[in-house]
Amino acid sequence: MEKKDLRIVFFGTPDFAVESLRRLVEGGYNIVGVVTMPDKPAGRGHHMYQSDVKRYALAQGLPLLQPVKLKDEAFVEALRSLQADLQIVIAFRMLPEVVWAMPRLGTFNLHASLLPKYRGAAPINWAVMNGDTETGVTTFFLKHEIDTGDIIEQRKIPIARTDNVEIVHDKLMHLGAQMVIDTVDSIIDGTVKTTPQAQMLTAGQQPTPAPKIFxxxxxxxxxxxxxxxxxxxxxxxxxxxxxxxxxxxxxxxxxxxxxxxxxxxxxxxxxxxxxxxxxxxxxxxxxxxxxxxxxxxxxxxxxxxxxxxxxxxxxxxxxxxx
Incomplete structure (x- = not known):
């Protein structure tokens, strides 16, 4: 299969996701749809905030969906009509099975940690807050429980003692974007291999949580x-x-x-x-x-x-x- 023949739907919201979407678009991959969060009021003037992914998708003329509820019948039908072979999720919401199980080649996620370490909403923050000296990015296929799917690939970077979360975020954003491209290529050429997360835990070791920051x-x-x-x-x-x-x-x-x-x-x-x-x-x-x-x-x-x-x-x- 050629990359132009692989129909991809991309799910994402913040700038962390935009870099991967940009690499896919500029690399000639066939993005048939983009899913992002609905616009929301921002500021005292009730200006409607558009996500970073939406702004990029509009600038590129990509078909856009902004569901309020991911199980909504109209959204599911609209998504199905895109006939995706593969879905990619980066910094989005938890998907219901009716969505992530839809493409014939599955749905993979880019996560900003070395899973099973730092499962959850704020992996970059917690890695720095805990004084870690290393972190990375992971691609994995989605399954029922959040951040638990079989791992496709991981790449590591050091965390310098003077790095704050913004610096680490930007490093992982670029590292992850390249890994998304490489993951898609391995799926296209049929060489993709996966490893269950349980195999990456030593005896008695538990996954590390990375809960939302309040x-x-x-x-x-x-x-x-x-x-x-x-x-x-x-x-x-x-x-x-x-x-x-x-x-x-x-x-x-x-x-x-x-x-x-x-x-x-x-x-x-x-x-x-x-x-x-x-x-x-x-x-x-x-x-x-x-x-x-x-x-x-x-x-x-x-x-x-x-x-x-x-x-x-x-x-x-x-x-x-x-």
């Missing part, structure tokens, strides 16, 4: 170690961002996003977690076993700024972090 997940607990909080901050930067409350001398709490810190340091003996200190240019907060220098932050209602700019407009005396 606001409470992002809150900084200054009773944790400096190393843990250093990873916590970079694993959430720049989005959705770790946050804390800086309580000033009057007792007013200022909700503050923290985008970057220096490396963990020793702290003065007896300094309690959450204690804020400054020399007028640098801003430190004590943790359980050390302290972190906050270098980039954003107080609610203000712009993101370096710590020295923040200190010029904020009285830090007797402040602490909760």
């Amino acid at each position: 606001k409470d997940t992002c809150r900084i607990d200054w009773n944790r170690t400096a190393e843990a909080l250093y990873n916590h901050v970079r694993g959430l930067s720049p989005y959705p961002a770790a946050w804390t409350e800086i309580v000033d001398a009057t007792g007013k709490a200022h909700s503050t996003k923290v985008f970057a810190t220096g490396q963990p340091q020793a702290k003065p003996e007896g300094e309690l977690p959450g204690t804020v200190t400054s020399d007028g240019r640098h801003l430190w907060v004590a943790c359980a076993d050390g302290r972190l220098e906050i270098t980039q932050l954003q107080v609610a209602g203000k712009k993101r700024m370096p710590a020295d700019a923040f200190l010029r407009g904020f009285k830090i005396e007797d402040a602490h972090c909760d």
Whole structure:
């Protein structure tokens, strides 16, 4: 089979998926349809937000479907009418069996982790937050349980100690896009091989979860170690961002996003977690076993700024972090 003869339907929503779709389109693969999320209101002006995948699909003149419900009869019939041989899913919703089982060659997913490690919605965040030094991408065929299908291929990259989640995201986006192309090619030429995830777990080992990130997940607990909080901050930067409350001398709490810190340091003996200190240019907060220098932050209602700019407009005396 030639790639121009393989009918592909692509499912995706954010920019992470666009890079793979772009490579497929520019590579001459036959994309007969694109499925993405419905438009949704954004901002105070009730502007309707279009997904990154939708904007790219429209620019390329690709047929587009935006179902509200994936089991909706009209959507299922519209999808079936595209007569896909293969479906590719990247950063989309969980598909019902009536959808993923439709193509004769199956449906495969690109996942931003080395499965079975970090199954779930936020694999890149959790890999960085947990201080991992390596991650990667996986292609696998879909089955009933989310992120559990047989693995087609994996590729690894190192996570540098100074990488935040945005840097790792972009590395994986490009690495994954190439692997999507290679996976499609192996399906076309009939050389694709798969490995059950259970075979990749040693005796007694369990898959690692990567649950969705919520606001409470992002809150900084200054009773944790400096190393843990250093990873916590970079694993959430720049989005959705770790946050804390800086309580000033009057007792007013200022909700503050923290985008970057220096490396963990020793702290003065007896300094309690959450204690804020400054020399007028640098801003430190004590943790359980050390302290972190906050270098980039954003107080609610203000712009993101370096710590020295923040200190010029904020009285830090007797402040602490909760």
